[in-house]
Amino acid sequence: MQLCCSAPLLSRRTVSSCYGDPVVQTRNGPATARRSERARQAILAAALDLVCEVGYTNLRVEGIAARAGVGKQTIYRWWPSKGAVLLDAFLWLDDPHQAGPPALPDTGDLEADLTAALRQTVAELTDPRRDPPLRALTTAIAHDPELAESYAARVERPAREARRDRLRSAQRAGQLAPDADLDVAADMVWGAALTRWIERSGPLTPDFADQVVQTALSGLRPRPR
Amino acid sequence: MQLCCSAPLLSRRTVSSCYGDPVVQTRNGPATARRSERARQAILAAALDLVCEVGYTNLRVEGIAARAGVGKQTIYRWWPSKGAVLLDAFLWLDDPHQAGPPALPDTGDLEADLTAALRQTVAELTDPRRDPPLRALTTAIAHDPELAESYAARVERPAREARRDRLRSAQRAGQLAPDADLDVAADMVWGAALTRWIERSGPLTPDFADQVVQTALSGLRPRPR
Amino acid sequence: MQLCCSAPLLSRRTVSSCYGDPVVQTRNGPATARRSERARQAILAAALDLVCEVGYTNLRVEGIAARAGVGKQTIYRWWPSKGAVLLDAFLWLDDPHQAGPPALPDTGDLEADLTAALRQTVAELTDPRRDPPLRALTTAIAHDPELAESYAARVERPAREARRDRLRSAQRAGQLAPDADLDVAADMVWGAALTRWIERSGPLTPDFADQVVQTALSGLRPRPR
Amino acid sequence: MQLCCSAPLLSRRTVSSCYGDPVVQTRNGPATARRSERARQAILAAALDLVCEVGYTNLRVEGIAARAGVGKQTIYRWWPSKGAVLLDAFLWLDDPHQAGPPALPDTGDLEADLTAALRQTVAELTDPRRDPPLRALTTAIAHDPELAESYAARVERPAREARRDRLRSAQRAGQLAPDADLDVAADMVWGAALTRWIERSGPLTPDFADQVVQTALSGLRPRPR
DNA sequence: TTGTAATCGAGACGGTACGTCATGTCTTGCG
DNA sequence: CGCAAGACATGACGTACCGTCTCGATTACAA
Numbered sequence: 001m002q003l004c005c006s007a008p009l010l011s012r013r014t015v016s017s018c019y020g021d022p023v024v025q026t027r028n029g030p031a032t033a034r035r036s037e038r039a040r041q042a043i044l045a046a047a048l049d050l051v052c053e054v055g056y057t058n059l060r061v062e063g064i065a066a067r068a069g070v071g072k073q074t075i076y077r078w079w080p081s082k083g084a085v086l087l088d089a090f091l092w093l094d095d096p097h098q099a100g101p102p103a104l105p106d107t108g109d110l111e112a113d114l115t116a117a118l119r120q121t122v123a124e125l126t127d128p129r130r131d132p133p134l135r136a137l138t139t140a141i142a143h144d145p146e147l148a149e150s151y152a153a154r155v156e157r158p159a160r161e162a163r164r165d166r167l168r169s170a171q172r173a174g175q176l177a178p179d180a181d182l183d184v185a186a187d188m189v190w191g192a193a194l195t196r197w198i199e200r201s202g203p204l205t206p207d208f209a210d211q212v213v214q215t216a217l218s219g220l221r222p223r224p225r
Numbered sequence: 226m227q228l229c230c231s232a233p234l235l236s237r238r239t240v241s242s243c244y245g246d247p248v249v250q251t252r253n254g255p256a257t258a259r260r261s262e263r264a265r266q267a268i269l270a271a272a273l274d275l276v277c278e279v280g281y282t283n284l285r286v287e288g289i290a291a292r293a294g295v296g297k298q299t300i301y302r303w304w305p306s307k308g309a310v311l312l313d314a315f316l317w318l319d320d321p322h323q324a325g326p327p328a329l330p331d332t333g334d335l336e337a338d339l340t341a342a343l344r345q346t347v348a349e350l351t352d353p354r355r356d357p358p359l360r361a362l363t364t365a366i367a368h369d370p371e372l373a374e375s376y377a378a379r380v381e382r383p384a385r386e387a388r389r390d391r392l393r394s395a396q397r398a399g400q401l402a403p404d405a406d407l408d409v410a411a412d413m414v415w416g417a418a419l420t421r422w423i424e425r426s427g428p429l430t431p432d433f434a435d436q437v438v439q440t441a442l443s444g445l446r447p448r449p450r
Numbered sequence: 451m452q453l454c455c456s457a458p459l460l461s462r463r464t465v466s467s468c469y470g471d472p473v474v475q476t477r478n479g480p481a482t483a484r485r486s487e488r489a490r491q492a493i494l495a496a497a498l499d500l501v502c503e504v505g506y507t508n509l510r511v512e513g514i515a516a517r518a519g520v521g522k523q524t525i526y527r528w529w530p531s532k533g534a535v536l537l538d539a540f541l542w543l544d545d546p547h548q549a550g551p552p553a554l555p556d557t558g559d560l561e562a563d564l565t566a567a568l569r570q571t572v573a574e575l576t577d578p579r580r581d582p583p584l585r586a587l588t589t590a591i592a593h594d595p596e597l598a599e600s601y602a603a604r605v606e607r608p609a610r611e612a613r614r615d616r617l618r619s620a621q622r623a624g625q626l627a628p629d630a631d632l633d634v635a636a637d638m639v640w641g642a643a644l645t646r647w648i649e650r651s652g653p654l655t656p657d658f659a660d661q662v663v664q665t666a667l668s669g670l671r672p673r674p675r
Numbered sequence: 676m677q678l679c680c681s682a683p684l685l686s687r688r689t690v691s692s693c694y695g696d697p698v699v700q701t702r703n704g705p706a707t708a709r710r711s712e713r714a715r716q717a718i719l720a721a722a723l724d725l726v727c728e729v730g731y732t733n734l735r736v737e738g739i740a741a742r743a744g745v746g747k748q749t750i751y752r753w754w755p756s757k758g759a760v761l762l763d764a765f766l767w768l769d770d771p772h773q774a775g776p777p778a779l780p781d782t783g784d785l786e787a788d789l790t791a792a793l794r795q796t797v798a799e800l801t802d803p804r805r806d807p808p809l810r811a812l813t814t815a816i817a818h819d820p821e822l823a824e825s826y827a828a829r830v831e832r833p834a835r836e837a838r839r840d841r842l843r844s845a846q847r848a849g850q851l852a853p854d855a856d857l858d859v860a861a862d863m864v865w866g867a868a869l870t871r872w873i874e875r876s877g878p879l880t881p882d883f884a885d886q887v888v889q890t891a892l893s894g895l896r897p898r899p900r
Numbered sequence: 901t902t903g904t905a906a907t908c909g910a911g912a913c914g915g916t917a918c919g920t921c922a923t924g925t926c927t928t929g930c931g
Numbered sequence: 932c933g934c935a936a937g938a939c940a941t942g943a944c945g946t947a948c949c950g951t952c953t954c955g956a957t958t959a960c961a962a
Contacts, residue, residue: 641867
């Protein structure tokens with residue numbers, strides 16, 4: 001797998017030393033000249049800017065290169081496709097803020113924690129800096145298995161596991177039905193938000209997050225009195 | 226809006242006579258020669274075949290034309306994009322079977338009806354004839370607003386309304402909490418399936434459908450005894 | 451051989467109907483749409499203009515296409531390289547004037563005929579419309595065997611044979627030594643001019659042509675008295 | 676003029692000390708490290724090998740560097756183009772053998788001397804070590820005026836002058852018509868060979884050399900009896 | 901029965917973007 | 932400092948498709 005070259009969700013401070021190898025091979029000697037950090041950041045920033053400005057279908061590798069003041073080959077040397085650039089760029093958005101795998105809050109109050117987490121998801125999905133690249137990635141992975149695997153490994157599975165961890169903790173605490181399938185539960189809660197986001201079929205607000213969590217916990221049936 | 230030229234979900238038997246007007250204008254005289262039904266069906270069939278064989282990104286208008294034994298212009302005359310062809314082709318899959326807007330069963334047993342409906346959705350999502358074109362459409366609409374509107378009008382909104390209708394009926398019958406938001410409820414149930422389908426993050430089986438409906442109705446909290 | 455698509459030195463008047471087949475093959479049906487004569491002429495004219503303006507090394511297929519108001523693919527469809535375009539363009543220069551294989555004058559006066567022919571060669575070599583493309587071709591064929599064969603067949607061999615024909619006629623008339631090698635003779639006469647042209651090592655004038663022919667006929671040795 | 680950095684046709688044995696200055700300027704300090712003779716010879720040898728193996732158009736500076744085990748910059752530091760490398764390499768071929776400007780033999784027998792000289796030229800033109808680089812140079816100078824001047828100064832003019840010297844000597848000895856133009860004479864003799872070489876239009880053999888010289892001296896007209 | 905006009909299969913056209921390759925410069929340690 | 936290594940910015944390459952346009956041939960009403 002050689003899709004993305006940034007360090008995947010590391011906790012190290014010095015990202016600048018975590019490069020992968022070039023996508024295209026050259027004759028090997030004692031490596032001397034190194035990858036340009038300036039170029040890498042300019043490319044990621046340009047990709048984010050452009051996907052917001054012109055959309056994914058109008059996003060061109062040439063355009064990224066031009067905006068970044070970089071040669072096209074410098075992009076193709078390190079990424080196999082514009083989708084891979086975008087994945088790195090998307091993760092790079094959070095690079096400074098979080099330096100480790102995500103985790104849901106665990107205050108002991110399940111409803112509050114889930115609500116906070118889903119509100120966070122909703123906020124990210126509607127963040128104008130994150131919506132366009134994420135939407136682009138969502139469609140790109142549908143047709144690029146390698147990118148899909150990379151996206152799953154670096155974005156999807158970590159999020160999914162964080163959710164399951166929190167739900168398992170709640171189940172242990174007796175706050176969840178002992179026979180509940182945690183994956184089904186998570187798919188219902190986050191799937192509701194994801195569906196609205198993908199289909200743009202309804203408002204995606206904090207209120208919506210609250211309702212989903214409350215409904216998922218209590219169920220749709222009328223409360224017995 | 227002139228995206229798709231097949232008849233949209235009409236109840237008339239003779240679909241072959243419901244053409245719209247050509248997408249490209251020609252000088253108008255007393256209409257004489259008519260659209261070729263043979264060509265239309267060959268195009269739709271070729272589009273379906275090819276999207277399954279080579280995927281959406283490798284689907285070319287030229288390829289559809291060649292496979293259908295048709296000139297490229299015959300496609301561009303009647304559809305504005307390969308996405309629009311695919312939408313017609315996808316709907317054409319169901320043409321013989323259903324000749325009207327979809328409706329969920331309403332036997333009075335809410336859980337049974339929802340389970341049947343979600344099982345049906347799951348079956349369609351995993352049908353090898355439907356999965357590739359639907360996946361293609363799902364990504365195509367992300368970048369083509371006209372196609373998105375057409376898809377919403379002809380696929381999404383009808384389904385969504387059928388679900389809401391059934392839930393409203395249940396709410397009237399006192400089988401649902403009176404304050405439940407029906408859109409939220411539907412998004413939870415169908416969003417769970419849609420998420421698994423999009424993210425390929427888990428098995429998409431009848432069992433899964435059963436679990437989702439049961440969990441949505443009863444909630445995640447432990448049942449009081 | 452599919453290098454050049456104009457008719458090679460035909461005597462037919464209607465050159466516009468002598469196209470060859472496209473360089474890239476497509477599936478064959480009953481041919482309908484035809485090659486654009488307008489595009490062909492624009493390309494040849496643009497190639498000639500540009501090679502004079504910017505030189506062969508700076509001649510780009512993109513540049514020809516742009517100058518001709520033509521898509522790049524329209525060039526690649528009909529010619530395999532810029533050298534092949536240039537060969538056609540060079541021959542197209544003479545298209546109206548000569549419609550058959552070249553022939554040297556044969557008035558019976560060998561010295562006068564050779565002098566006229568060599569003056570003609572010298573005039574062409576120094577013609578500012580012909581010098582740049584011919585120089586370009588001369589270097590291009592050094593590294594492109596297919597182009598070289600085409601050039602030999604359409605330019606070089608016809609000229610060479612015309613010269614040999616005239617010399618043979620003279621030999622029959624007793625104006626040439628019976629044991630003279632006609633190829634050696636022609637190489638001496640035209641080689642002298644070609645060398646000056648290639649090496650730019652001396653003036654290339656009608657006078658020079660006169661001297662060469664006179665010297666070749668009489669020899670370098672002092673005339674016995 | 677900074678085209679070539681080897682010593683031009685010197686008679687000194689120790690070529691290794693005749694370097695010019697680097698083509699690219701660097702900040703000047705007290706010169707310490709000197710040009711590597713090993714690198715220079717490896718580059719010239721690699722250039723010769725490669726131009727024979729892959730041809731001039733496929734000859735890359737990177738390829739020369741790789742074959743020579745040298746950094747690309749080491750080539751660009753000392754030569755302005757691959758043509759300049761090739762010119763040095765071509766001259767370096769003769770470095771050991773001749774250490775001065777070329778001269779034609781002058782035994783007093785003009786025909787024998789010219790024949791020997793032209794046979795020598797023919798032998799060099801057909802030498803598989805010399806043909807490819809020389810052909811490359813011949814085309815390279817057509818588009819690179821600086822290289823052309825250097826080639827003229829170091830290869831062409833010396834040869835041309837040697838020929839004229841020999842012919843002048845013959846003219847003084849009364850073996851040549853007093854009014855013969857020596858440049859025209861030389862162009863006829865060597866032009867015949869050069870033309871065959873460039874156009875590959877006939878055998879280039881010692882026999883051919885003999886015929887050319889004999890014909891040039893005696894002329895084409897039938898010998899009077 | 902014959903016009904007449906739109907559609908048909910076919911494919912060349914003017915273009916845009918692709919991903920690769922080559923160029924010549926710049927940067928990084930090593931000797 | 933010169934050197935080997937190689938990343939860099941630039942830009943041309945030839946290919947693949949795009950969506951439009953132009954050909955005859957075919958087709959089906961209207962006169």
